[in-house]
Amino acid sequence: MNNIVLLPVLIPFLVGVILILFRNQLPIQRFVSGVTTLGLVGISAYITYLIYQDGIITLELGNWPAPFGIVLVGDLFASIMVVFASIVAAACLFFAFQTLHPDREKYYFYPFFFFLLTGVNGSFLTGDIFNLFVFFEVMLISSFVLIVMGGTKYQLRESFKYVVISTFGSMFFVIAVALLYSVTGTLNYAHLAERVAEAAQQGQSGILTVIAILFLIVFGLKGALVPLHFWLPNAYFGPPTAIAALLGGLLTKVGVYSIMRTHTLIFTHNQDFTLTIILILAGLTMFFGVIGAVSKFDFKRILAIHIVSQVGYMIMGLGIGTTMAIAGSIYIITHNMIVKTALFLFCGATEKVTGTTNLKKMSGLLKTHPYLGWLFFVAAISLAGIPPLSGFFSKFALVLGGLEAERYFIVFVSLVVGLLTLFSMVKIFMYVFWGSPSLSPEEVKKTKVGKLLIPGIPLVIISILMGILAEPVYLLFEAAANQMLDPSIYINSVIKE
Amino acid sequence: MEILMILTVGVLVSVSTYLLLTKSLLRVVLGIVLLSHAAHLLFLTMAGLKEGAPPLLGEEAASYADPLPQALILTAIVIGFGVTAFLLVLSYRTYKEHKTDDLEKLRGSADE
Known part of the structure; x- marks a missing residue:
């Protein structure tokens, strides 16, 4: 029965391999991948239900006992992330069916889509830090291929920088793992948590803090924390919207997940110091991300830079470190995966209609495409945090958690950033949807967007x-946060004495 | 022996930093390659070097080298190999499309 936790990793991998064989049969590729992603949503939801009922599920691969073999560990946080990753992937896939050029589809879009999903789900579910590195690499290499797919001049130029920076980060990952191994002599999360606590008591606290910060830099580079965010806006602007939405919805969240996992489970010995650094980074990330978004006049670029700002909120909850704040963090990660992907998809639909993403070249779409306009409006104000949408309640939990922990300054920053988020979303809405229509009636008849909106509608719902x-x-997320804040639950379910 | 290894790692990291900061595409790729070698050597050293001990051969062995870092480095080398191959092709295509390998000219403007 434990084997079920392997399925979200194994299924996409096998399907990806099989789809390589059907390179030229696009209908087969589309059908198989559509069915698979929908199935994954169902399976991952069922796994979450099982974990909610019976507690953490661990799987010892090859039946090697825990600290020696490789384990997959499904706790609530990991399984919730897998559910939302599957939903995002399904929406992007159905959008890709309609927008992606057949040439791109034929050059192995679907296999790499599934390899990316393998890497993402594997990173969420693994219980071993070197395995995390391997799944990170699976995910990154697939993302390299997806981001450069099509090979336009702009894509080649920007993805070279993205690949170099990502690989640079991966090498630091290896170095950080090496240092951690030399201090603790193990790589299993649960075992590491025990050994780090022991080593910290024996006066090794200093070197462990250095290692914790090294990991923070590595994951911060993947998760786009300011000042390590510079690669993101240009890299995500290049590829087609379906791919940008997929990467924007999934990749940075894996970095954030890894930060939250390592800093709640393993590096708990010197939290006064590490959590303060995380809180400072959260403030900087939120603020500079949203300032970047306010200054731009391009639909897709604004959305891409907004990813950075939202990452700040996600680690703010970790920095505060109370149950409510961490539950708020999980809330905002899931909310953001859904809403950000929806916004990217509506951006793609707008691009299909007007042929541009430059805000100054379009106007008046509300008259010609009202459904697109109102769907975008709901998603945008949800991102900005207007009640009664998901954005409001996730920020509410964060702010309340911050006030209870008496972290007033970061709460103040987060509220200012919320206001600026609203400003940049309203800016998009005004430029794109208000004003006199920029398209002539004949052009409007030619460009039907009805089908393009279908993948976005479930996300808005x-x-x-x-x-x-x-x-x-919130109660579900609070249960996940409680599981994270008590590492002994995780440790005892992996290492059975 | 450890000191020699650490010095080698230091030299590799400094050379790769120098290469990463140059403007030519190919040198940047070489910088990444050297950095990965440095990381792998560091891993081997940090896990503890042992002289004259074979890998684990049986439970009764008196002394053996830790097999885990070797397995991990092997994995990391293979990954690095794949990424390097991809990077080389990518830089070649970039060079072909842009007719230049000067990163200064590949900057791109902020608003395009």
């Missing part, structure tokens, strides 16, 4: 539901 049903959703 989920965002509304996560707001209206805030109570049960």
Whole structure:
């Protein structure tokens, strides 16, 4: 029965391998990948339900006992992330069916899409820090291919920089793992948590703090924390919107997940210092991210830079470190995956209609494409945090957690950033949807967007539901946060004495 | 022996830093390659060097080298190999498309 936790990693991997064989049969590729992603949503939701009922599921691969062999560990946080990653992936896939050029589809879009999903799900579910490195690399290499797919001049230029910076970060990952191994002699999360606590008591606290910060730099580079965010806006601007939405929805969240996992489970020995650094980074990330978004006049670029600003909110909860704040962090990660992807998809639909992403070249779409306009509006104000949508309740939990912990300054920053987020979203709405229509009636008839909106609609509905049903959703996230804040639950379920 | 290894790692890291900061595409790729070698050597050293001990051969062995870092480095080398191959192709394509390998000219403007 434990084997079920392997499925979100194994299924995309096998499907990806099989789809390589059907390179030229696009209908087969589309059908198989559509069915698989929908199936993954169901399976991961079922796994979450099982974990909620019976506690953490661990799987010892090859039946090697825990600290020696490789383990997969599904706790609530990991499984929630897998559910939302599957939903985001499914939405992007169905959007890609309609927007991606067949040439791009034929050059192995679907296999790499599934390899990316393998890497993402594997990073969430693994219980071993070197395995995390391997899954990171699976994810990164697939993202390299997806981001450069199509090979336009702009893509080649920007993805070279992205690949170099990512690889640079990966090498620091190896160095950090090497240092950690030399101090503790193990790589299993649960075992590391025990050994780090022991080593810290024996006066090794200093070197362990250095290692913790080294990991923070590595994951911060993947998660786009200011000042390590500079690669993100240009890299995500290049590829087609379906791919940008997928990467924007998933990749940075894996970095944030790894920061939260390592700093709640393993590096708990000197939290006064590490959490303060995380809190400072959170403030900087939120603020500079949103300032970047306010200054731009391009639909896709604004959304890309907004990813940075939202990452700040996600680690703010970790920096505060109370149950409510961490539950708020999980809330905002899930909310952001959904809403950010929806916004990217609507951006793609707008691009399809107007042929540009430059805000100054379009106007008046509300008259010609009202459904697109209002769907975008709901997603945008959800991102900005207007009640009763998911964005409001996630920020509410964070702010309340911050006030209870008496971290007033970061709360103040987060509220200012919320206001600026609203400003940049309203800017998009005014430029794109208000004013006199920029398209002639003939052009409007040619460009039908009805089908393009279908993948976005479920995402908007989920965002509304996560707001209206805030109570049960929050309770689920609170249970996940409680599991994270008590490392002994995790340790005891992995290492059985 | 450890001191020699650490010095080698230091030299590799400094050379790769120098290469990463140059403007030519190919040198940047070489910088990444050297950095990965440095990381792998560091891993081997940090896990503890042992002279004259084979890997684990049986439970009764008196002394053996830790097999875990070797397995991990092997994995990391293979990954590094794949990424390097990809980077080389990518830099070649970039060079072909842009007709230059000067990163200064590949900067791109802020608003395009």
